[in-house]
Amino acid sequence: MKFVIEHLSKSFEKKQVLKDINFTFEEGKIYGLLGRNGAGKTTLFNCLNRDLKVDNGNFYIEDENGVRREVVADDIGYVLSTPTVPEFLTGREFLKFFMDINEKSIKNPKSIDEYFDYMSIEPEDRDKLLKDYSHGMKNKMQMLINIIAQPNILLLDEPLTSLDVVVAEEMKQLLRSLKQNQITIFSTHIMDLALDLCDEIVLLNHGELEVVEKTDLDSSEFKDKIIAALREEENE
Amino acid sequence: MNKTLKISFSLKNTYRVNGILFSLKQIPLLKRLLPSTLYKVKGLKIVANIISVLWEFVSAFLGKFLYFFTMVCGIGILYKELPENEVFLHILLFLTVIGSFVNTHLFNPTKDKYYAMILMKIDAREYTLVNYIYSILKIVIGFLPFTILFGMDRGVPLWFCLLLPLCIAGMKLTYAAITLWDYEKRGFGYNENKLSKYVWGCIALLLGITYAPPAFGFALPEMVSMILFLVCIPLGAISLKKVLTFRDYYAINKELLAGLTNQMDSTVATQLVKQANEKKISTDTSITSNRKGFEYLNDLFIKRHKKILWNSTKKISYVCVCLVAAVLVGIYLLPEEKSAINKIVMTWLPYFVFIMYAINRGTNFTQALFMNCDHSLLTYSFYKQPNFILRLFQIRLREIMKINAVPALVIGVGLALILFATGGTDNPLNYVVLIVSVLCMSLFFSIHYLTIYYLLQPYNAGTELKSGTYRIVLTVTYFVCFALMQLRMPIMIFGVMTIMFCVLYSIVASILVYRLAPKTFRIRT
Structure with missing residues (x-):
């Protein structure tokens, strides 16, 4: 499976944030999306998630046989940096609701407690209202929903930035274990995290996406190359 | 002083003008037509500035005219049994008492104070005093035409009509000085937008005293009202000294503007709204549902x-x-x-x-x-x-x-x-x-x-x-x-x-x- 973006552009009044983006993401990889503040990473995610209308271009999924189809809501999972969960439900109720309405599409469903165990959410927290969950636990719930939904494309907008080291490490492991059957696009400002977790580094520069080739560079040289590429924009 | 007054005007004008332009940008059709660079368009700024200056003028006179027209004379004509001058002075006296603590200027948490003293770190004492004196002058000048117009119409002597604005300003100054003194003694900061239930009680009582006795044929004799008003002039002069020598304006404003700081910081404000809404969720653990x-x-x-x-x-x-x-x-x-x-x-x-x-x-x-x-x-x-x-x-x-x-x-x-x-x-x-x-x-x-x-x-x-x-x-x-x-x-x-x-x-x-x-x-x- 491939996720293909063609001629995607988006402007806000006169400012063109995304300029004719052409890019192909491949299944089984985690892409680290890097860019300066205001480069348009969140705009790109919002366009892909159809929260924002694009000015031009389209994006679609191409299967192994090269057959293209439109991206539907179910294809995309979007995890925000600030986890959002319905505060008036308990963790268990949220999962039950989600599994109820998606019972036809969830592959190999497990019991609710099995899912909680999988995410290391303690039994005493499972029946608490989500408004009383900590930031890390809310993040886990948000991830859990996206894991159960198994979207073809998982968009992660700086999801590990404000997590404690233990939860962040758990999340990294989880993302690695899940990457096989989906395309993961991971936006972050933390270079080391991107290098550690991601298979490809993609820069959003001048409103365009470009891969930074690692070839035979060591980690430090690769970092320098990324920084240099990001600085280019400033020098122009 | 002049510089502070100039900065203060310019600041108020800027945020009023930007506020007007922002409001224009909220109108759906105009939103598309107006560019994001709107705030630097000079012509619009001039128009908005004119509106802003006009508003300053209107706020000095129109409010006072309406106040006399409705609350003092409008209701006053209902009391036909009593001499007009007595009713006029009786109502004006008690309404002035109410106004002295609900419309202080000094203890009103306004945005310009927040921008100037909290964000721009302008000297709090100077900023407060310059603006306060300006507001007192606005009261004197704004009231003068209407105390003459309405007062003489109600048979109040001209010399007293001329002094009335000073009496009103004096009463406001007196209340301000008492509040500042109270702050020094007890550390209690007054906020005219957050009145306690006792103050509301006082307002209700004073409104009762203003309008109820004339209905039963009683109003303060003209001489008593005049003396009470006139006493405010020397009291105001003494109070002015207190207002001018008070040192802790920064602290008093910081406390006064604390609520506004939360409102102005959109992240904090959003958090507060979110928290307030989360509080509406019942935490009753017995709530369940057997639906799907x-x-x-x-x-x-x-x-x-x-x-x-x-x-x-x-x-x-x-x-x-x-x-x-x-x-x-x-x-x-x-x-x-x-x-x-x-x-x-x-x-x-x-x-x-x-x-x-x-x-x-x-x-x-x-x-x-x-x-x-x-x-x-x-x-x-x-x-x-x-x-x-x-x-x-x-x-x-x-x-x-x-x-x-x-x-x-x-x-x-x-x-x-x-x-x-x-x-x-x-x-x-x-x-x-x-x-x-x-x-x-x-x-x-x-x-x-x-x-x-x-x-x-x-x-x-x-x-x-x-x-x-x-x-x-x-x-x-x-x-x-x-x-x-x-x-x-x-x-x-x-x-x-x-x-x-x-x-x-x-x-x-x-x-x-x-x-x-x-x-x-x-x-x-």
């Missing part, structure tokens, strides 16, 4: 928000029951009023549109829906599937209709009972139309608020209301309902029109929601 899917979600939402949804609707219904009972008792006790009340019920149905508007829980419902439910769930793809959006819309519409229907039914049946008790009507169909049309009004508001919520989804991810169109629709709704209050029409005509409009609106709204909501029901970006 969206009915399960809705059931838990309604049960955990019972306090803001059902409890208030119950209270409104109880109040309506009591009012209907009171009217029925009134009819029993005063049978001679029957025909007058009957006439009112027969022709005042349009008035109830506004009442139904006022008691409708639609906006509370949609706000709670967004803050505590949709704000989070709309970030999940599964929730945005068109068939799910429409399914939930149906469930929610059913719920809000149920919530609003209870008081509507009470009002409809109550009106029918009153109509019956006051002699009834020739056409029994009037009873049916009365009940059905009031129910239709409630139905209309339920559909209306939920429809505009689904079609315009006005909130962004930070839970801020961002849609100008949504605001305009709410305002237009208010004005239409308000305008209908003035209309008098027989039950049959207005009732049938209401029912037809409601049916038509429901059909149009349903079509629009089914066609557009899957695209429009998104978090605003």
Whole structure:
């Protein structure tokens, strides 16, 4: 499976944030999306998630046989940096609701407690209202929903930035274990995290996406190359 | 001093001008036409500046004119038994006492103070004093023409009319000085926008003293009022010294502006709104539901928000029951009023549109829906599937209709009972139309608020209301309902029109929601 973006552009009044983006993401990889503040990473995610209308271009999924189809809501999972969960439900109720309405599409469903165990959410927290969950636990719930939904494309907008080291490490492991059957696009400002977790580094520069080739560079040289590429924009 | 006054004017002008331009940009059609560089367009700035200066002038005189025209002289002419000059001075004296602590300027947390002292770190003492003295001068100059105009018209001697503005300013200065002194002694910071229940009690008492005794033929003798007013001049002079020598203006302003700091910081403000909404969620652990899917979600939402949804609707219904009972008792006790009340019920149905508007829980419902439910769930793809959006819309519409229907039914049946008790009507169909049309009004508001919520989804991810169109629709709704209050029409005509409009609106709204909501029901970006 491939996720293909063609001629995607988006402007806000006169400012063109995304300029004719052409890019192909491949299944089984985690892409680290890097860019300066205001480069348009969140705009790109919002366009892909159809929260924002694009000015031009389209994006679609191409299967192994090269057959293209439109991206539907179910294809995309979007995890925000600030986890959002319905505060008036308990963790268990949220999962039950989600599994109820998606019972036809969830592959190999497990019991609710099995899912909680999988995410290391303690039994005493499972029946608490989500408004009383900590930031890390809310993040886990948000991830859990996206894991159960198994979207073809998982968009992660700086999801590990404000997590404690233990939860962040758990999340990294989880993302690695899940990457096989989906395309993961991971936006972050933390270079080391991107290098550690991601298979490809993609820069959003001048409103365009470009891969930074690692070839035979060591980690430090690769970092320098990324920084240099990001600085280019400033020098122009 | 001059420099501070200049900065202060420029600051107020800038934020007023930018405020006007920002408001223009909120209007849907203008929003597209006006560029983001609007704030640097010189011509617009000049126009907005002129409006701003005009406002400064208007605020100095117009408010005072209206004050004298309505509160002092307008009500004063009702007391025909007493000498005009006595009534004039009696009312003005007590209203001035009230004004001295509810309109202080010094203890009013305004945005310009926040920008200048908190954000720009301008010397707090100098900024406060310059602006305070300016405001006192504005009072003296603003009052002078009207104390002469209205005072002389009421037989107050010219020399006293000329001194009155100084007396008013003196009383304000005296209260300011007492408050500053109190702050030094007890550390208690006064805020004229957050009055305690005791101060409200004082206001009520003073209003009573202002307007009640003249109704019973008593007003302070002219000489007493004059002496009390004149005493304020030396008191004001002494107080001015206290105001000028007080040192702790920064601390007092910091405390005064603490609430405003939270409001002005959008992140903090958003957090506060979010927290306030989270508090509305019931933590009762016994709440469960045995339903499934969206009915399960809705059931838990309604049960955990019972306090803001059902409890208030119950209270409104109880109040309506009591009012209907009171009217029925009134009819029993005063049978001679029957025909007058009957006439009112027969022709005042349009008035109830506004009442139904006022008691409708639609906006509370949609706000709670967004803050505590949709704000989070709309970030999940599964929730945005068109068939799910429409399914939930149906469930929610059913719920809000149920919530609003209870008081509507009470009002409809109550009106029918009153109509019956006051002699009834020739056409029994009037009873049916009365009940059905009031129910239709409630139905209309339920559909209306939920429809505009689904079609315009006005909130962004930070839970801020961002849609100008949504605001305009709410305002237009208010004005239409308000305008209908003035209309008098027989039950049959207005009732049938209401029912037809409601049916038509429901059909149009349903079509629009089914066609557009899957695209429009998104978090605003």
